[in-house]
Amino acid sequence: xxxxxxxxxxxxxxxxxxxxxxxxxxxxxxxxDEFLHSRPQTQTLQLIITTRSTSKNKDTQARLHQHLxxxxxxxxxxxxxxxxxxxARVKISxxxxxxxxxxxxxxxxxxxxxRGTRLDVLICNAGIGGWKGLNWPAAIWxxxxxxKHSCTYPTYKLGFVGSVSPQGGEKxxxxxxxxxxxxxxxxxxxxxAVAPLMKGDETKEPGRIIWISSIEAYAHAFNPEDxxxxxxxxxxxSSKRLTDLLILTSxxxxxxxxxxxxxxxxxxxRKPKMYLAHPGVCATSIADLPLVLWYAMLLAxxxxxWLGSPWHPVSSYLGxxxxxxxxxxxxxxxxxxxxxxxxxxxxxxxxxxGNERVVxxxxxxxxxxxxxxxxxxxxxRLSANRWRGQEDVTKESREDFEVLGxxxxxxxxxxxxxxxxxxxx
Ligand SMILES: NC(=O)c1ccc[n+]([C@@H]2O[C@H](COP(=O)([O-])OP(=O)(O)OC[C@H]3O[C@@H](n4cnc5c(N)ncnc54)[C@H](OP(=O)(O)O)[C@@H]3O)[C@@H](O)[C@H]2O)c1
Numbered sequence: 001x002x003x004x005x006x007x008x009x010x011x012x013x014x015x016x017x018x019x020x021x022x023x024x025x026x027x028x029x030x031x032x033d034e035f036l037h038s039r040p041q042t043q044t045l046q047l048i049i050t051t052r053s054t055s056k057n058k059d060t061q062a063r064l065h066q067h068l069x070x071x072x073x074x075x076x077x078x079x080x081x082x083x084x085x086x087x088a089r090v091k092i093s094x095x096x097x098x099x100x101x102x103x104x105x106x107x108x109x110x111x112x113x114x115r116g117t118r119l120d121v122l123i124c125n126a127g128i129g130g131w132k133g134l135n136w137p138a139a140i141w142x143x144x145x146x147x148k149h150s151c152t153y154p155t156y157k158l159g160f161v162g163s164v165s166p167q168g169g170e171k172x173x174x175x176x177x178x179x180x181x182x183x184x185x186x187x188x189x190x191x192x193a194v195a196p197l198m199k200g201d202e203t204k205e206p207g208r209i210i211w212i213s214s215i216e217a218y219a220h221a222f223n224p225e226d227x228x229x230x231x232x233x234x235x236x237x238s239s240k241r242l243t244d245l246l247i248l249t250s251x252x253x254x255x256x257x258x259x260x261x262x263x264x265x266x267x268x269x270r271k272p273k274m275y276l277a278h279p280g281v282c283a284t285s286i287a288d289l290p291l292v293l294w295y296a297m298l299l300a301x302x303x304x305x306w307l308g309s310p311w312h313p314v315s316s317y318l319g320x321x322x323x324x325x326x327x328x329x330x331x332x333x334x335x336x337x338x339x340x341x342x343x344x345x346x347x348x349x350x351x352x353x354g355n356e357r358v359v360x361x362x363x364x365x366x367x368x369x370x371x372x373x374x375x376x377x378x379x380x381r382l383s384a385n386r387w388r389g390q391e392d393v394t395k396e397s398r399e400d401f402e403v404l405g406x407x408x409x410x411x412x413x414x415x416x417x418x419x420x421x422x423x424x425x
Contacts, residue, residue, distance in 0.1 A: 004423045005226035013119050014327055015112075015194075017099065017187065018126025019049035020060040022284030023212070023323075027123060028060075028092075029067045030324035036071065036086050038328055042091065046117075050095045050108070050126070057094035061276035064092050077328060099126055099186025100165035100178060106423050109193025121196040121327045123210045124187035129286050130179035130235045131157050143300065150280060151304035151371060152215060152311050155386050159233040169421075177228030184242055185228075187211070188262075190414060191421070195264045198272035205331040207272040210323050211247050214240040214278050215311055218387065219364035224404060227411055240278075242408060247276040247364050248343050249405025259410035262416070275326045275334070276345045280311045281320030310385055313352045313356065321356045322348040342369020362386060365401035367393035 013032055018024040028047055034044040049064070051057040068090055072083035097108040112119065135156040142150035150156075160202060164175040176185060191209050198207025214237070221237035222245070225230070229238035236365070249255050251274075263271045270342060283298045298314065305312035313319040326334065347361040360368040367374045372395050391397070 011044050011046050011118075012039065013046040013050040013117060014121040014123065015095075015119060015124055016123045017050045017051065017190075019115075020051045020056040022286060023279050023282060023319055024123075024125045025063070026062065027125060027323050027383065028064055029322040030317060030320045031327060032064070032068055032090055033071050034324055034328050036075070036089060037123055041085065041089070045090050047090065047092045048095055049092065050097045051347065052096065052098050054096060057096060060092055061092050064373065068092075079250055094200045097186075097190070099190075100176075100181045102167055102176075102181075102186065102189060102419055102423055105186050105189045106193065106420075112194050112197060117197065118204070119194055119207055121208045121210065122191060122194060123197070123212070123323055123327065124191065125212050125323070126187075126235075127183040127212065127239075127286070128158075128179055129288075130160050130163055131287070132160050132207075133158050147300075148304045148307045148309050148385070149388065151300055152309055152385070154216075159235055161233050161235075162230050163235070164230070166237075177230045178229040178237060179239050183236070183239035184246075185412075185415070189416060192264070192416060195262070195272055199270040199315075200272075201270060206270060208326060208331075209272050209274045210326050211243050212278065212323065213243045213247075213274050213276055215280065215347070215361065215387075217241040217244045217278075217363070218389070220389070224407060227408065227415075243400070244276060244345060244363050245405045245408050246412065247274050248345065248363060248370065249402055249409065251275045251343060252405065254402060254406045255409045256412045258406075260262055261413055262409075271404075273331075273334075276343075277322040277326055278345060278347050279316070279322065280313045280348045280350070281309075282316045282319035284316055293382070301325060305350065305354070306352055308352065308385070310351070310359070311347070313348050313350050313354075315354075316352055316353060318356045319348045322346045322358045325358050338369075342371050344369055362390060364390060365393065365397040365404075367398075370398065370401075371397050 016024055016028055018206060019028050028049060039115035049060055051060055072087055075086055076083045095108055098104045139156035142156060163178040165178045166175050168174055200206030216237050217240035218237055219241060221234040226232060229235035229335045232238055264363050276326050281301055283301055289297060300312045301312050305314060314425055344360040347358045347359050350356050362368055372393050375392060
């Protein structure tokens, strides 16, 4: 191996979408902290952040550099002088993309592919809620009567119905569901474009595509006849259920005809791996609330944690633990966990004191690893903290999950191909 190859190998490149706020920003902070502590001194982290505007990008880079300085100061206290070595191991650069504008997504994909730099991790974090407000009487009643459950699985959010993002025209065929595009389809197109930069070979592990879901990805929120959730007032929950369906079935033989095209697969062993994570419930700006109500929500979330909810990291830094872990954990350790216990939805969780950990989350029809017969009992207080509508996985529900996964993979691929053609024109 010549020295330039050696140098190339020691750079670990991670791209995070929606990095300017909430979980995206905290994921970047965690990646910096954990990379410096867990990876060998010969490795450098190249962090590529995406935002929707250049000003947000500049500001985010400045805030990340401030965070890096704080981390270095702490390191210097325990090992004087180490900061000089460490600071050279983090490089931050930026890109702009609006995931609701497919042309902008395609342009970003083209820029990255043209540059040809290997991409080790893509974190599909950016997202929107698509909510217009809350049903206040229902919110107050359910909080007072059922605090922990209603803070975790709220039934009082009001979503916009039929919001679209125009792709250059007003005609129906030139529009896409807004939440669907921001949360799933924009990332889907981007991941497809950069997949060739993420392949593994004899010297490199395959790259990792990490999709961010939610604890609110209810099976009933997704209507297979309405992929983009245009007729639904739960477009957010639908987009997250779609994410679960896609990623959890992505390694099954039945979805291979679609996934191999999506990942531009030429050789099975080299394709990037897809992982599914969710941050639990965190206080971020995704719920667009006035300041006073934002603080009320913060307090409500802490109370839910103190009442025993494992799903309330509350702080976005704690919420980022699952995506940072999936980004940096040894590839072999992730592979053995998913091979032994099945493909998982990895969650950020905390105990009442805020001690974090990454745990598997139950998914309707799939369970914790796509295995029939698993029970909630005994799984980390989960029987008491499960969504009340959740049922144990049965042979039939597991089969239905896979059939639906196969269907949505096929539809997503058809949609991608038709939009790629339109964008080429
Ligand atoms: N907070 C939670 O409790 C929670 C729970 C479960 C899952 N999540 C998921 O975590 C992810 C991050 O959410 P968050 O809570 O951190 O929310 P946030 O603070 O509102 O951050 C969302 C990020 O996505 C970006 N974004 C939104 N629409 C975009 C678009 N069309 N193109 C490009 N970027 C776009 C935003 O950029 P702008 O600043 O330009 O709008 C922002 O950087 C989302 O996928 C969300 O569904 C959050």
